[in-house]
Amino acid sequence: MKKIIIPIFMLLPLMTAQAQTVLTEEQQQLEQAQKQLEAAKKALEVAKIKAQAAKLKAQADSINAASAKAPTTSTTGWAIPVAVAAKPKEAAKPANKLANGTTAKVDMKYLAGAITYNDENKIEFTLDTDANGKTAKQIYDIVLKYMSELTQNKQNIASRVALVNDAEHIIANTMDEWLVFSQSFISLDRTEFKYQLIARISDNHLNLSLCRIIYNYEEGRSTGFKEPAEEVISDKIALNKKQNDLAKIFGKFRRCTIDRKDQIFAELAALVKQ
Secondary structure (H helix, E strand, C coil): CHHHHHHHHHHHHHHHHHHHHHHHHHHHHHHHHHHHHHHHHHHHHHHHHHHHHHHHHHHHHHHHHHHHHCCCECCCCCECCCCCCCCCCCCCCCCCECCCCCECCCCHHHCCCCCCECCCCCEEEEEEEECCCCCHHHHHHHHHHHHHHHCCCCCECCCEEEEEECCCCEEEEEEEEEEEEEECCCCEEEEEEEEEEEEEEECCEEEEEEEEEEEEECCCCCCCEEEEHHHCCCHHHHECCCCCCECCCCHHHHHHHHHHHHHHHHHHHHHHHC
């Protein structure tokens, strides 16, 4: 009996190994079958996508062919619009590009052309504007009120309405005020700014001139001076060599003078047009 049992026990490991080998082969076959199934599914999806794309292309070709054959007009008055190719837009020139090829470093209103001269070759700024149909008397009253109030502004030194002519509708102010360049708690940079403001009025029209400008800067100091506008804010003096920026010393006089002129002209123009 023992002789029979011992060989049986010796055969058990071999039988187990064979069973595992069979099981492993079956697993591999199953995995391979699953991979083949997944590959078949993907191939089917690709085929469907290609078929749909071909269908869409055929429809598009059919529409294009029909459009090409269709007449642009019909007896009913309907027509197929013909597309017109848009003209290419021209490249816009930079707004701050100057005629000399340089780029403006400040607002263009401070550069060449900002300073105007009268027949005596003196700097003079002028405003000509209509007055929305107002009579000369109506305009005169508006301008006189404004120019009187102008002599009382907070920067006033000794401004006054110097002359008026009610019959000819002329008003002349002698202005003397501070032109402030910069101001802080510890410093104040400004100049005395003297000029004449003359209004000449007719029906529906106002002519205003700002002229005879004089700057009195830092009076009593070594850095001070008293000069007319022609020696302070002209292009040659108040602009740099390239004419694209304000000069370091006199640029501030030019900037603030133009700003003050623009303010007065804009306010009066708005008042007479109301």
